[in-house]
Amino acid sequence: MINIIPLNLTNQMPKKAVNLSLDSLVLEEAKLLGINISQVCNSFLEAYIKSEKERLWKLEHSDFFSSYNKIIELEGLPLEQWRSF
Numbered sequence: 001m002i003n004i005i006p007l008n009l010t011n012q013m014p015k016k017a018v019n020l021s022l023d024s025l026v027l028e029e030a031k032l033l034g035i036n037i038s039q040v041c042n043s044f045l046e047a048y049i050k051s052e053k054e055r056l057w058k059l060e061h062s063d064f065f066s067s068y069n070k071i072i073e074l075e076g077l078p079l080e081q082w083r084s085f
Contacts, residue, residue: 020041022037
């Protein structure tokens with residue numbers, strides 16, 4: 001299991017300086033456009049982390065989904081007889 005820090009709390013956490021290697025032309029254009037590189041990198045990394053957590057969760061639970069889908073194929077949806085649509 002992965003230790004997870006809730007992302008909605010990251011804005012309240014202290015920031016930490018890191019070193020990044022970026023393409024110099026991309027960096028120059030970002031600066032010319034007034035783009036806050038730290039903010040963009042942080043936002044992108046948050047989204048990427050969320051996506052990766054979802055991927056790992058799906059992978060971790062794939063056996064359950066496969067089993068459940070087989071049951072649905074064999075037995076139909078639970079409570080289907082009361083479905084009004």
